[in-house]
Structures are given as C-alpha cells and as structure tokens.
Amino acid sequence: MELSLAFIGWFFTLICAGALALGAALIAIMASAGDLQRRYLSYSVWNDLVLAAIWVLGLAGGIGVLRLEPWGRYLVELFCWALIVLLPLSAASRLYALRQPNPDAPRVNWLGAIAGATLVLIPLLAICAATIVTLRSPEAMKAFS
Secondary structure (H helix, E strand, O other): OOHHHHHHHHHHHHHHHHHHHHHHHHHHHHOOOOHHHHHHHOOHHHHHHHHHHHHHHHHHHHHHHOOOHHHHHHHHHHHHHHHHHHHHHHHHHHHHHHHOOOOOOOOHHHHHHHHHHHHHHHHHHHHHHHHHHOOOOHHHHHHHH
C-alpha cells in the first residue's frame, strides 16, 4: 500500500506539531504543579529532551516532504524507524508496569491491556511501514530529485 506524498507530509507535520504542543503543555502544567510533580519533571528531563528531539525530527521531515526536499524523505524515514523501535518498547514497558507485586492491588485486566496496546501499536506501525515503502518507491525518488 502506497500513500500519497502530500498525505505523508501533512500527516507527519500535523501529528508531530500536535505532539510537541501537547508535550510542552504537559511540561508547563507539571512545572506549575506541586513539589512532587516538579521533582518528577526534573528526573525525566533527559527523556523529555530526547522525545522532543525525535518529534522535531518528524516535524522537520514532514515539512521537508511537503516541500519535496530530498532531506525531508530521509528525516521522515528516520522518524518512522525510530517509532518502529520505540513503540513496541513503550508498550512493553507499560504492560510490565501493570505487573504489581502488591496483593492488595486490584486485579489487572490483562486481556484489555494487551488489546488496548495492540489497537494503538498495529495502526501506527502500519502507517510507518507504508510510509517507508512509499518513500522508497521509484515514483517518490523521482519526485524528490
């Protein structure tokens, strides 16, 4: 399945811009919250910076694809490969965090948790795979040259 270059450019530009805006809003909310939230924010500063850099990579790549710049193709593909690696790791770590050794904690609905992770993971991985296939197609190569 090949996607149009306009769809790829707009999709990644808008999604990445939205993710960056949401991340900035969450950081601002946590910074103005209580001491515990500010302390947590200070512990995760490197994670937040790396995630912001990845989203900026996707945003720049999306803009580059919209402008048919050759570097945009490479940035979006790099962003997709980063998502292909990070999404399953994130889902696995979230599922691992549900495992609670506390016997008083409520039982975890594992079927619901795995189904929820799968419903998010599969479409995003499919979009990334379709984007990579599209950007490597001869038609895309011709459009970017």
